[in-house]
Amino acid sequence: MIEKASGSEKFPEEETICCLDAEVGDPLYCNNVRSSQKIQEVLTSIPKDPQRNGTIDHCYRYISNGEAATITVPLERGEIYTYVLGDQPLTETGSSELTLTTVSNPPRIGGTWTRGSEAGDKSLIRKRIDSAPQTREEGDEVLNSTALSFSDEGLSYDTKYCYTLWNYNSASTLYSKSSSSCSTTHPEPVSSITVTALSGSSIGLSWVKSDEGYRTVIRRSTSSAPQTMSEGEAIYSETSGNSHTDTGLNSGTTYYYSAFSHNESTNLDSAPTSSSATTAPAAPSIAVGATSSSSTSIAFSLPLNSDSVYVRYGEGHRS
Secondary structure, eight states: OEEEEOOOOOOOOOEEEEETTOOTTSGGGOHHHHTSHHHHHHHHHSOOOTTTTTSTTOEEEEEEOSSOEEEEEEOGGGOEEEEEESSSOOOOOSOOOOEEEEETTTTEEEEEOOOOOOTTEEEEEEEEESSOOSSTTSSEEEEEESOSEEEEOSOOTTOEEEEEEEEEETTTTEEOOOEEEEEEOOOOOOSEEEEEEOSSSOEEEEEEOSOTTSEEEEEEESSSOOOSTTSSEEEEEESSOSEEEEOSOOTTOEEEEEEEEEETTTTEEOOOEEEEEEOOOOOOOEEEEEEETTEEEEEEOOOTTOOOOOOOOOOOOOO
């Protein structure tokens, strides 16, 4: 059901949810909205829903661009009661959910959404750290165009960014209800990692942490450097320390290591910092026997993962 009212009165320019049965002083009472005499007249004329009357669920949605206003109230059996103040109703302009994706390094947050196809439809996105903007004046503007995606770059590590989307029609300045979403950027990666072969069965690792509060997690593989915390094999996970010796390795084998910063409070991991080293080959077996007064026979084996064997000799004296 739709009712219209005429008049030149200016209305509070906002979009909000208010409750008919809220007490004065309660934010859901919406003092600003009720400051309009015309709005007050509308509220008193709204039919009472016997299923909601007297409860905090007896609420309505108010949306206004200052020149016009629309009040909608859900009634029994799913019916919607709409009261329009002005020449046209302020309809939702293709309101949609804002979906965020986060890239770890360098920190970047992207967003996508949908919108109606009416001519002149645009989207406004604003952001704020830690909490989503509640009005179109709060926070920093990220986008105001016909685009349906954004990429917010130059962000800080380990920071919660919240974005709010409004779709609107630029011709009539009619805004949709808002859609908000938050995402936390990943920790800063380990600054550097150095790996050195110590023997045929051990490799030494040392690294520089980007933040002493992070847990350092090191994963190992013999195929390629692990890119996520599920790849390879975990060999180290500690909050303190900046070195480790990896033992029990195979000789003549290349090992790839990736170090990750892990923030235990957000349960997020950084991008990997990687390096590799090859263990020394195993010593060959050798057998020497004299075959004549002027020659010596030498037999040896080529160790696994080795491509050559060097043999050196020295002359001795027998008395």
